[in-house]
Amino acid sequence: MAEAEAAESQKGFFKKHWEGYKEFWCERFSFLNNYSRFIKREKPLPSWTDSDVEEFIASDPIHGPVLKTAREAVKYGAVGSVVGAVTTAGWAWKYSRSLHGAGLSFAAGAVFGWTFGQEIANHHLQLYRLNTVAAQTKFLEWWQKKVEGH
Known part of the structure; x- marks a missing residue:
């Protein structure tokens, strides 16, 4: 628990906010995961x-x-x-x-x-x-x- 808090406090201001921003938009566009197995193929x-x-x-x-x-x-x-x-x-x-x-x-x-x-x-x-x-x-x-x- 203390290790996680220490790691969190060492992250910079922008990095913390970027992760929150990224999580927010990943949640909003989660429907795109339905298509990823068709889009991210080795052979299209x-x-x-x-x-x-x-x-x-x-x-x-x-x-x-x-x-x-x-x-x-x-x-x-x-x-x-x-x-x-x-x-x-x-x-x-x-x-x-x-x-x-x-x-x-x-x-x-x-x-x-x-x-x-x-x-x-x-x-x-x-x-x-x-x-x-x-x-x-x-x-x-x-x-x-x-x-x-x-």
């Missing part, structure tokens, strides 16, 4: 096609529909991104005639539009009721087994 998984995803959706009655709904939500984000980018860049160009301003507005509008589109998808498709991380993990497990021939 090959790319899959839409037909592979459709095959999984048809083969898994529990996680397939959830994955299909999550894929539909991407369309909402893409539409929101296009609408946001074009409208904000249009307004910036109309009122400032600044090319760099319109370009920055285009980029920011795309990001904000994507976020807004995902929020609409979240409510319209009721994504908050679904465990999309589990569905994506099950797909990656299925894909790994299929590729490796298990």
